[in-house]
Amino acid sequence: MLAFVWLTVITALRVLGRNRLRAGLTMLGIIIGVGAVIAMVSIGEGAKQAVQKQIATMGTNVIMIWPSYMTIGGVRGAQGGAVTLTVADALELKKRIPILSEAGWLIRSTMQIVNGSRNWNGPVHGVSPSYVTIRDWSFSSGGSFTQTDMESAARVALLGQTVVENIFEPGEEPVGAIIRIKNVPFRVIGVLSPKGQSVQGSDQDDVVFIPFTTAERKVFGTLFLGSVGGVFVSTERTEDLADAAEQIRQVMRARHRLQGEQPDDFTIRTQVEIGKVQEGTSETLTVMLMIIASVSLLVGGIGIMNILLVSVTERTREIGIRMAVGAKRFHILIQFLIEALTLSVVGGCIGILFGVLAARLTTVIAGWPTIISSDTVAVAFVFSVVVGLFFGLYPANKAARLNPIEALRYE
Amino acid sequence: MNPLIVGEDIWKVYRVGDVEVQALRGVSVTIERGEFVAIMGSSGSGKSTLMNILGCLDQPTKGRYRLNGVEVGQLRPDQLAEIRNQQIGFVFQSFNLIPRTSALENAQLPLFYRGLSLKEQRTLASAALQRVGLKGREHHSPTQLSGGQQQRVAIARALVTAPSLLLADEPTGNLDTESSQDIMGILEGLNRDGMTVILVTHEVDIAAYASREIVVKDGQILSDRATKGRSHAVGA
Numbered sequence: 197m198l199a200f201v202w203l204t205v206i207t208a209l210r211v212l213g214r215n216r217l218r219a220g221l222t223m224l225g226i227i228i229g230v231g232a233v234i235a236m237v238s239i240g241e242g243a244k245q246a247v248q249k250q251i252a253t254m255g256t257n258v259i260m261i262w263p264s265y266m267t268i269g270g271v272r273g274a275q276g277g278a279v280t281l282t283v284a285d286a287l288e289l290k291k292r293i294p295i296l297s298e299a300g301w302l303i304r305s306t307m308q309i310v311n312g313s314r315n316w317n318g319p320v321h322g323v324s325p326s327y328v329t330i331r332d333w334s335f336s337s338g339g340s341f342t343q344t345d346m347e348s349a350a351r352v353a354l355l356g357q358t359v360v361e362n363i364f365e366p367g368e369e370p371v372g373a374i375i376r377i378k379n380v381p382f383r384v385i386g387v388l389s390p391k392g393q394s395v396q397g398s399d400q401d402d403v404v405f406i407p408f409t410t411a412e413r414k415v416f417g418t419l420f421l422g423s424v425g426g427v428f429v430s431t432e433r434t435e436d437l438a439d440a441a442e443q444i445r446q447v448m449r450a451r452h453r454l455q456g457e458q459p460d461d462f463t464i465r466t467q468v469e470i471g472k473v474q475e476g477t478s479e480t481l482t483v484m485l486m487i488i489a490s491v492s493l494l495v496g497g498i499g500i501m502n503i504l505l506v507s508v509t510e511r512t513r514e515i516g517i518r519m520a521v522g523a524k525r526f527h528i529l530i531q532f533l534i535e536a537l538t539l540s541v542v543g544g545c546i547g548i549l550f551g552v553l554a555a556r557l558t559t560v561i562a563g564w565p566t567i568i569s570s571d572t573v574a575v576a577f578v579f580s581v582v583v584g585l586f587f588g589l590y591p592a593n594k595a596a597r598l599n600p601i602e603a604l605r606y607e
Numbered sequence: 608m609n610p611l612i613v614g615e616d617i618w619k620v621y622r623v624g625d626v627e628v629q630a631l632r633g634v635s636v637t638i639e640r641g642e643f644v645a646i647m648g649s650s651g652s653g654k655s656t657l658m659n660i661l662g663c664l665d666q667p668t669k670g671r672y673r674l675n676g677v678e679v680g681q682l683r684p685d686q687l688a689e690i691r692n693q694q695i696g697f698v699f700q701s702f703n704l705i706p707r708t709s710a711l712e713n714a715q716l717p718l719f720y721r722g723l724s725l726k727e728q729r730t731l732a733s734a735a736l737q738r739v740g741l742k743g744r745e746h747h748s749p750t751q752l753s754g755g756q757q758q759r760v761a762i763a764r765a766l767v768t769a770p771s772l773l774l775a776d777e778p779t780g781n782l783d784t785e786s787s788q789d790i791m792g793i794l795e796g797l798n799r800d801g802m803t804v805i806l807v808t809h810e811v812d813i814a815a816y817a818s819r820e821i822v823v824k825d826g827q828i829l830s831d832r833a834t835k836g837r838s839h840a841v842g843a
Contacts, residue, residue: 199725517703520664521717521764522692524685600664
């Protein structure tokens with residue numbers, strides 16, 4: 197049996213080798229199909245991982261609560277324009293909902309930041325120390341500010357990488373330096389590690405953190421003490437996010453005395469929801485590309501079937517001879533199936549090479565991240581085997597069912 | 608020992624559209640082991656149909672055919688294939704070698720389907736080629752061989768399995784006189800060594816090599832007689 201399969205494979209290779217152009221053209225469909233699958237999945241996976249990385253920069257198991265628009269006499273204000281969210285809300289949420297592990301808040305403004313002769317206009321965030329923890333910010337030098345800094349409204353600042361690059365000379369140590377924000381002097385106590393782009397595409401490193409109380413009382417000024425631009429809370433476990441979000445909604449509605457039919461005056465977003473929206477986009481793209489790739493695999497399979505039908509007709513007499521000397525239907529079936537498999541598997545392997553090459557080129561030329569996983573390669577290979585079997589079966593069966601007398605007589 | 612071939616009242620009826628063609632109409636024939644039989648007849652006489660049935664390529668519509676004690680009439684295609692592989696060697700008018708395949712591989716073919724190891728296949732096929740005088744031409748492809756040599760490869764392929772019956776259908780039909788004599792000489796030699804040979808031909812001088820002559824006409828046996836047979840004449 198082993199000798200039979202081995203010799204059949206050699207025969208198939210010889211037959212295909214005799215018609216190299218024909219075999220090559222037949223394989224082209226499979227090559228393009230498999231190559232496309234590999235390239236597309238690699239690009240899709242790369243994009244997905246990039247998005248996941250961006251989502252991870254939000255922190256771990258984060259829920260964001262933003263103030264909603266305010267309606268005054270039927271006129272809607274801008275999102276976040278209302279002063280409906282307060283420090284007291286954040287503290288109350290932490291107290292009332294046990295599954296929340298941390299609660300932090302921030303207030304935002306854009307201000308002039310000056311160091312000596314250099315200046316930069318960027319976002320300044322007044323934050324609670326817990327906010328820095330929730331967002332998983334780490335430090336490339338120095339450290340975060342403390343609860344004491346917060347209570348004493350200390351003039352200390354944490355700088356994002358982009359800000360450092362713009363107001364310090366290269367090689368100059370920012371920690372310990374005194375900078376001015378809206379003419380108020382601040383001592384730099386930490387430099388944040390870079391996070392890169394946010395999911396929305398903004399530069400997360402273009403930021404200065406100062407204690408919330410300092411921002412409120414000494415820099416920004418506020419009409420309404422304790423109002424915040426956003427509340428960030430986190431849970432221990434990812435599974436708790438949805439549940440926590442619902443509890444937050446209940447607590448907030450109760451605190452804000454909203455009646456049954458009144459809309460929420462705040463917006464809640466969990467990290468998982470944001471992730472889903474982003475991944476959904478890249479998944480739609482991947483699915484569409486996969487469909488296109490499958491179509492070309494299908495076309496490749498039909499090409500194999502077509503050429504095998506031609507081959508069966510051309511070699512009818514040979515089939516007759518083989519049957520006369522004792523080949524069973526099974527032998528003939530296997531012979532043509534192996535020929536189909538050889539076409540599709542060789543095509544598949546070349547396709548895998550091309551796909552990997554295409555993915556690499558995409559990374560080198562377009563700079564898109566691509567991930568070639570062994571799973572993808574294995575699936576593509578299995579696909580080409582399945583295509584060969586599926587489309588080889590009909591011609592092979594046709595050959596196996598020939599009548600030996602008629603086959604021998606065939607001219 | 609029972610006869611090698613026992614055919615009883617064999618009928619073969621084809622249907623071509625609405626027309627019924629009776630290719631064989633009640634043929635009964637018995638052939639003993641070791642015989643050298645020539646089946647003669649003009650084209651359309653039914654001799655090819657008879658040969659197909661005797662060679663287990665086809666089955667009778669009616670009647671019984673026993674080869675080596677096995678009732679062939681009711682077997683399935685794969686069982687027929689196995690019988691052809693084990694019991695029968697074919698030699699055709701048009702050689703029917705597989706193109707672009709060496710003499711050795713052509714001679715190996717029946718053993719390949721018997722599932723022998725490659726080594727055994729090679730050994731037996733080489734021996735068979737040597738038997739027909741083609742030693743040294745194992746790796747020639749059919750196009751590199753003359754007609755007579757091609758037919759010898761076909762004979763090697765037929766006898767490589769040591770079959771109980773060798774069926775030759777117009778084996779010299781495509782050959783010149785000299786090659787024809789060579790081929791008939793080989794068949795004669797095989798018969799002398801004990802192999803049953805059935806020869807289908809319409810040439811009288813070729814049929815003369817056999818020791819028994821069956822003439823078929825209109826699907827029936829017209830005559831069945833022993834002839835002197837050249838080999839025996841020469842031997843005597």
